[in-house]
Amino acid sequence: MRLILEVWRQASPQAQGHFEPYEIADAREEMSLLELLDRLNHQLIEANQDPVAFESDCREGICGTCGIDVNGTPHGPEDNVPACGQHVRSFHDGDTVRIEPFRAAGFTIIRDLIVDRTGLDRIIQAGGTVAVDAGTAMDADSVLVTHEQSEQALDFAACIGCGACVSACPNGAAYLFTGAKLKHLSLMPHGRMERGKRAVSMVAQMEHEFGPCSQIGECALACPAGVPLSAIATVNAERLRAMLRHRDN
Amino acid sequence: MSSETTYRPDADPIPSAARPAATPAPFPPTWALKVTMAVTGSIFVAFILFHLAGNLKVYIGAEDFNHYAEWLRHLLNPLIPGSGFLWAFRAVMAISLVLHVYSGITLWVRARRARGAHARRFLVRRLGSRTMIWTGLIVLCFIVFHILDLTVGKIVAAPGFAPDDAYSNLIHSFERPAVALFYGLTMALIAVHISHGIWSVVNDLGGTGTRLRAVVFALAGAIAVVVAVANLSIPIAVQLGFLTVG
Numbered sequence: 001m002r003l004i005l006e007v008w009r010q011a012s013p014q015a016q017g018h019f020e021p022y023e024i025a026d027a028r029e030e031m032s033l034l035e036l037l038d039r040l041n042h043q044l045i046e047a048n049q050d051p052v053a054f055e056s057d058c059r060e061g062i063c064g065t066c067g068i069d070v071n072g073t074p075h076g077p078e079d080n081v082p083a084c085g086q087h088v089r090s091f092h093d094g095d096t097v098r099i100e101p102f103r104a105a106g107f108t109i110i111r112d113l114i115v116d117r118t119g120l121d122r123i124i125q126a127g128g129t130v131a132v133d134a135g136t137a138m139d140a141d142s143v144l145v146t147h148e149q150s151e152q153a154l155d156f157a158a159c160i161g162c163g164a165c166v167s168a169c170p171n172g173a174a175y176l177f178t179g180a181k182l183k184h185l186s187l188m189p190h191g192r193m194e195r196g197k198r199a200v201s202m203v204a205q206m207e208h209e210f211g212p213c214s215q216i217g218e219c220a221l222a223c224p225a226g227v228p229l230s231a232i233a234t235v236n237a238e239r240l241r242a243m244l245r246h247r248d249n
Numbered sequence: 250m251s252s253e254t255t256y257r258p259d260a261d262p263i264p265s266a267a268r269p270a271a272t273p274a275p276f277p278p279t280w281a282l283k284v285t286m287a288v289t290g291s292i293f294v295a296f297i298l299f300h301l302a303g304n305l306k307v308y309i310g311a312e313d314f315n316h317y318a319e320w321l322r323h324l325l326n327p328l329i330p331g332s333g334f335l336w337a338f339r340a341v342m343a344i345s346l347v348l349h350v351y352s353g354i355t356l357w358v359r360a361r362r363a364r365g366a367h368a369r370r371f372l373v374r375r376l377g378s379r380t381m382i383w384t385g386l387i388v389l390c391f392i393v394f395h396i397l398d399l400t401v402g403k404i405v406a407a408p409g410f411a412p413d414d415a416y417s418n419l420i421h422s423f424e425r426p427a428v429a430l431f432y433g434l435t436m437a438l439i440a441v442h443i444s445h446g447i448w449s450v451v452n453d454l455g456g457t458g459t460r461l462r463a464v465v466f467a468l469a470g471a472i473a474v475v476v477a478v479a480n481l482s483i484p485i486a487v488q489l490g491f492l493t494v495g
């Protein structure tokens with residue numbers, strides 16, 4: 001299968017980027033989009049050119065390292081699938097596929113397809129943690145959690161932090177990401193102790209670097225972990241709760 | 250964890266070269282603006298429904314309609330004397346409008362800035378969500394026009410405006426084809442605005458329950474359709490000659 005890839009090339013954060021067309025003559029349907037980029041890089045290395053810089057790690061949808069915009073859609077044409085799980089079979093012979101980095105003012109391009117996603121880390125640093133004594137693990141049954149509650153918490157803990165929600169958002173907002181963490185920790189006994197403080201701190205940090213949510217809904221379609229759209233409402237729910245209660249928990 | 254926001258602890262040269270991490274915190278906070286939008290927007294939706302019920306009296310007849318207009322002016326008499334209630338109500342509406350417009354524009358500017366230089370493609374089928382600022386601004390022009398036309402009776406009002414005859418003022422105004430068209434179009438835009446607006450309210454006020462969200466989503470569409478169809482029917486009825494001045 002022959003594909004034309006238009007790939008964003010940018011040497012440094014300050015450099016001017018541009019789309020560079022490349023031809024892949026022997027793309028195969030079962031290749032993932034990352035394997036397609038690997039194929040391109042082999043070609044470039046053989047031709048003594050700079051390979052395209054892109055990020056990946058697990059290549060099985062669990063780490064959140066991969067992240068590219070494909071024809072303007074984060075990760076690729078399939079909803080709720082990370083780039084490493086998207087396949088060339090979504091395209092037809094002769095198609096032009098435009099591959100660019102995640103786009104948002106909060107994501108600076110470092111090089112080619114790699115963006116700086118540490119803005120999301122700073123939101124987690126602001127409160128996406130629980131303060132528990134490290135050391136000997138406590139007895140498994142000493143704090144009880146219902147099955148339903150742990151399942152619900154897991155749905156929101158599923159976020160792999162890839163940043164697709166931000167790139168998908170026409171407002172550059174990180175509500176789905178922040179809301180998923182707030183919801184996950186609010187459902188767990190350990191997380192609940194700092195629930196109020198966490199909401200104040202994480203929401204403020206989120207507002208530093210990311211935009212406001214307008215309930216557009218792009219994020220939930222892009223999210224490779226399938227975090228439900230209700231996570232965006234969680235942001236204001238938790239923040240309002242903190243304002244009304246004025247307590248740490 | 251502290252309530253202050255945290256800044257990048259290490260000295261990684263890459264992000265700081267391109268963008269300092271410690272951007273100033275937006276003020277007023279985005280979440281507070283969104284809650285303001287939701288509260289003031291809900292006040293407007295409640296008003297629109299109330300206003301609609303009144304408007305439909307135009308079909309009963311001039312006397313009934315004028316009686317209703319008069320009743321509005323003296324609502325809650327004698328508890329609140331004269332047109333006290335009407336003025337208090339107007340004050341609430343005016344303050345809400347200022348807050349709604351201010352918050353809406355501020356959020357829109359923040360959103361544009363956070364999006365960066367690259368426009369996003371329009372993927373999701375929710376048309377309303379990305380046109381809120383435009384439908385909103387047109388509605389704002391409409392509100393000014395509408396008050397001049399039928400409340401104050403200046404500049405854009407139809408000739409022969411009579412402060413005590415709300416019914417005739419309405420019919421005369423809508424007998425002008427351009428005005429009827431303008432009213433019709435803005436009613437459609439208001440419907441688009443509130444169909445997304447009511448859905449936004451449940452999100453901004455933190456409604457996370459599955460059933461609640463489904464109900465509000467459906468309700469948003471239903472209210473928008475009712476408001477558009479019922480209000481649109483009036484200029485159409487006047488243009489077709491079903492409603493005339495006695």
Ligand code: HEM
Nearest residue numbers: 214286287290293294353381382385386389446449450453
């Ligand atoms: C009769 C008039 C109006 C009604 C019934 C109305 C209703 C609403 C409602 C219910 C919302 C959702 C609030 C939320 O975010 O929770 C909203 C949002 C919005 N309104 Fe209005 N509105 C009206 C007039 C205006 C005007 C005059 C503007 C002019 C700027 C405006 C601009 C906006 C914007 C930009 C949003 C979206 C905010 C966001 O989600 O980012 N609206 N409106």
Ligand code: FES
Nearest residue numbers: 059063064066084
């Ligand atoms: S590489 Fe780990 S999620 Fe794609």
